[in-house]
Amino acid sequence: MQTSRRALLSLFPAATLLAVAQPLQAWAGSPPAGTAADAAADHAVLLGNVVAMFAGTADSNARPEVGAKLAAIDATARARLTALDRAGQGELFRGVPLGTSDTNLTTSFQYLYEIALATRTPGTTASGLRDNVAVQTRVVDGLVRLYDDYYGTQSKGYYGNWFTWEIGISSHVSKILVLLKDRLAQYRPGLTAAYVASMDAYLRNGKDGDVDLDSRFHTGANLADITTNRILQGAVLDDGARIGKAIADQLTVFATVAPYPPRHGVTDGFYADGSFIQHASVAYTGSYGTGLLTRVVQTLKILDGTSYAQDIDGLVDTVRTWVVDGFAPLIFEGWMMDMVKGRAVSRTATGYDSVAAVVEAVVDLSSCASGSDATALKGYVKYLERTSKAVLDPKSFVSPVSIARYAALLADASVPAKDLNPAERNVAFNAMDRTVHRRPGYAFALARSSTRISKYEYMSGENLMPWFQGDGAHHLYLRGQDQTQVFGVDHYTAVSPYRLAGVTAPVENRRTIPELYGTLWYDNPGRGFTSSSESQNTYVYFPRGTNTFSGGASLGAYGAAGLVQADDAAYAAKQAGTLPDDFVVYRNAEATKSWFMFDDEIVVLAAGVGDPAGRPVTTTVDSRIAAPSDAVTLTGELRTGRAWSGPGTAPLAWLRYANRDQGTAVGYVFLDAQHPTVALETVTRSRRLVRASNPDTMVSKQVFSVSVDQAAGARPTSMAYALVPHATETALTSYARGPVTVLANTPRIQAVQHAGLRMVAANVFAPGTHHAGRLSADGPASVILQEAPDGTIRVAVSDPTMERDAVSVTVRGRRMKAVSVDDGVRVGRVRGGTRLDITTRHAHGRSFTATLL
Incomplete structure (x- = not known):
């Protein structure tokens, strides 16, 4: 989104930022229990996890499958250094003019991150960039220049896209602060605190320099991005309260959206039927949802081995459910379906590219899961690799560690390739107005x-x-x-x-x-x-x-x-x-x-x-x-x-x-x-x-x-x-x-009968009772009936308007009794048939089923 709220630009003068850059112990959330030394040890582990996630480890980077990724990291850093050397007036990097484009400012921070990353990546020692103090110093000097001339002075900032200032720049800067923590402490000891204070000040859609869970900007994948950045910032500042608050805020993203009413008025996130919504009303599993999946798995990796991990207990099972019910139905032979990508459908990246990000997340998630859950996730990764019509390039993964895990998983003969979808599946993502039939x-x-x-x-x-x-x-x-x-x-x-x-x-x-x-x-x-x-x-x-x-x-x-x-x-x-x-x-x-x-x-x-x-x-x-x-x-x-x-x-x-x-x-x-x-x-x-x-x-x-x-x-x-x-x-x-017969086709009711399946299905759009085959339903409603050879009848009913308190359906013919029914379904006998009364209030469009005999 773009923004022109220039009236906000002078709210946070640069001169005041360092003064407010102290650890905010009064924030909600709790630091790790124990001594200050325990907290410091936790933060050291957390920082090490971050570096390992983005740069890899000596073990992961020693695998030959990771070589292409390391070469790409090195080549990218060298290209950025060349652009740094050749910069003209008003540029930090050649061809990226500063001062009027928020996109170019973000790109400049991204280029600094890419250089910094190469200096911390094991396996690139031979290139001369690994642990190169001179190169790291150039990155720090670049941070200083961007801060002094384009970012630190609040009256010059917050033009263009709000995302740039609250998420985009902060994502690159937060990672640089982690990667070069020691170099910054030695060379520019006040710069880290200054940058964190500026990042707080640029949270214009937040509250007092922090997340605001009631803000329409701090939701879903955006909130996950913001809070992940704040976890990293808390670690470099040794601020446990900041980390605890960020984790608590991020956990709200992972809760299933309960729409009656939604918490904090937020409708963004995953729903009980597997739907994912971003921007309050956009079906977005294939873009923002993929980003959220990536962030939550990264959170699991970042907090691993720290006392903060206890705060996210149970998260692995939640995310596994997202994969099974939210992502798997939308991926066909390695392709992410176009209808859940919002405006991203117009980008040149393919549906196969979108699934590569899902694969990386599932690879890492499988390492956190156990037993049959871990086996199923690993089997799904193998299934996607084998059925995709594009060769999945692990070089696109964010983490070298993930590439090493992926290679090991594919080589593990004990794990069978298996889809998480059954061979035949119909999924009504009614919470986001999408349907998938497989x-x-x-x-x-x-x-x-x-x-x-x-x-x-x-x-x-x-x-x-x-x-x-x-x-x-x-x-x-x-x-x-x-x-x-x-x-x-x-x-x-x-x-x-x-x-x-x-x-x-x-x-x-x-x-x-x-x-x-x-x-x-x-x-x-x-x-x-x-x-x-x-x-x-x-x-x-x-x-x-x-x-x-x-x-x-x-x-x-x-x-x-x-x-x-x-x-x-x-x-x-x-x-x-x-x-x-x-x-x-x-x-x-x-x-x-x-x-x-x-x-x-x-x-x-x-x-x-x-x-x-x-x-x-x-x-x-x-x-x-x-x-x-x-x-x-x-x-x-x-x-x-x-x-x-x-x-x-x-x-x-x-x-x-x-x-x-x-x-x-x-x-x-x-x-x-x-x-x-x-x-x-x-x-x-x-x-x-x-x-x-x-x-x-x-x-x-x-x-x-x-x-x-x-x-x-x-x-x-x-x-x-x-x-x-x-x-x-x-x-x-x-x-x-045959086998299909149209029973009704009007603006009031549409219904068909399938003789081979012994099935009648109807959508009733108008109020009142309407008939189709053996079915009578008071509308609006959607109804499916199937009769088995032994006379057993199964019925499914939903309220597609999501506004009705109850729906009634009558199955005409002999009177039957209930064999099994969902909660909220009552079965009674009426003249000429059997009546189902279904309580649909607050069901959010889900189907209720009953089996009769």
Whole structure:
């Protein structure tokens, strides 16, 4: 986030900083028990752990697998020293001008850290940098210059991005203070205290130079970063109270978010269903969540062997649960799913890169776990290494120690490679409006939004065209393919933002934030719009929807999800007259949608699809990309039984997309009478189209799309189709005889029956009682029923609005009794069937199940 709160700049004059840099023993938290000598010994161990984590140890660095990392550390430091030698006026490093760019100031501190790191890294002695006092002195001199000219004087600081001042710079400086603690004490004895005092003063969103747990800035992964920095600062100052307070603050991040009400008003963090949220409403497991995972595992390593470790007892099991329920469902063959990466989807780093950070954390976590838990985590690391379509480069790991552990783990024949996911899994991440449906050959990932969860995230010139990413957009990941060829930044570059898979969008041309306002945000301080204001967040950076129905039920490995598509918060506020006249908003199209997820197919129903404003509307069944040279074939059959003749608009019964070079295929079965439009074209665009700071790299892709188009002024319509991963033409032809039957498809209820699975699933959107097959449900609700051959019936029910106190469902037919039920479910017999009354108050969208006989 950016900030322009220049009025705060003079609050902490530099001359007062050293005076307040004494250990703050009055802070909450407790130092280690025992004597001062015990505390000093604790801090020495802690500091040693930090150095070992970033620089490695003599043992870890002696392993040949660590050699590439050591060479990279050395080469980077030498490049930074060359840039230091060649710096011009107004620079500390060549090509990094200072004074107007907070990014360049952060980069300068980063370069100093990279030099300092090489001087403390065992195994680099031959290079001449290890323990090189002259080089360390140059780093200290650089710290002095940056402090005196650009950082220490508070009136010159806090321009640009708030993150720079509260987290970014502090992260680099805190590590330098640890790495060069002895050199600083000998050469510049007051500099450490001065820097810590400045870092305290730059916590403008905190309280009295410390963390404020009620601040919207000090939450989730951001809070973990801040508190980790403060642990290191406390150690170099020999300040046990500071360390204790930082640990206590960080522990709040690791508690499962309890939303009724959230502690300190904070909704950021992990939820009971495995969801992770950052920025109050953004589904963010794959970026901020990964950062939080890294930080917590680093905390375990930093505190190991100290008396502070007792404060984090039980944390290993908590983090293991995050990995099993939060991360594993979102990783498919080594790729982090795009729908949980916020604005990071527009960056050039791949989903494989994101998983490398997870792997490092799991490697280290496995060394802290024991018994079957440790074996399972190690087995998962091996599984990811073997199934990923990109070679995992451990050189990207932060710690040389982690590389050594990773190498030893892979070489351990006693640990079998095994996924943490069962082969078949359906996960309703309803707390963050996401659904994942996994089968051995594919993973289906669905992104939704609501009054609770943002439609998308745009910020800082990243993810410039995100408008429909939370409107039922899906990613269908197929076994065996290199995901960089079909998803990631190139997918968002090549595919039109109005034609993302699964999306219903009006046909119009929207403008990006920089195009609209000439800046990276809407600047209107008089109306409360500064770059990191709550108004900016609410209406520009990550607007939520205006619909409450978004969610669904899971029954074992099967799932149902529903969404009432609606306008975002900005459009609603503009209609209410609460936004400035020059603030631009866009109206959405309307649709009510359901996704019913089975074994071989995902059935999609849509009703009330149209536009009250009369614009043309496009519903994209799917969009996929391929390399220009890939052999892509399209085959299909018309509803008349004749063969389809090629791209265009036609009354299709089914369509098959196949990429021979990727070895993948997807089928599309149209369950009602539609005239889909099929297109296959080569598109060339720059990656800068989706992120202002991306290299101007041109991307050429074959773009396939199949859509249902509605003309301007057309009446709302409905549609029903199925996505069939890895489909053969024979399998697609068989859908004319089943197994899927559409029972209802209206804006009030959508339901299907799967004969092969003996299953009925329904989403009820409207109040009142609605019927589908053997089911009757009072809405809003999501319900799945499956009958076993022996007559046993299992039922799952959820409240996708998260607003109801209770939901009632009736299974019509013979009267049954309960075999097992979840807490909150009551079973009773009624005329014509069996009634389930489910207490859904404060269930946060989770599914309740019952087994009847």
